[in-house]
Amino acid sequence: MTRFLIAAAAATVAFATPAVAKDRVFTHEGVTYAYTATPTADALVLEGKASKGGKFRLVVKGDWVNGYAGGARVSFRAPKREAAGAVLVAQR
Known part of the structure; x- marks a missing residue:
């Protein structure tokens, strides 16, 4: 779940x-x-739940994403958009 959630967060970060x-x-x-994707003064907060895998909360601030997914702590560099608008998915 965490790897797919990262891809979803990447899409949200790129287009939100x-x-x-x-x-x-x-x-x-x-x-x-x-x-939900909630912008704050200096970050984007993604909070929700997967039908399998549990709750997640990710905070996107600058070039980094930090938080929890399925009870595990996650931290990764936010993916950057390509010129054509495609999203590069972060790899662990």
Whole structure:
């Protein structure tokens, strides 16, 4: 779950620009992810739950993503957008 959640966070980081929290839901390989993306003064907070794997909370600040997914601490460099608009997925 964590690896896929990282990809979802990458997509959110690359394309999220709302000024208020926005509910998001998607399903991948039978697992449904529901979360909010809430911008703060200097970060983007992603909080939610996966139907398998539990809760997650990721804080995107600058070039880094820190938080918890499925009870495990995660930290990784936020992916950058390519010129064509595609997202590079962070690898562990």
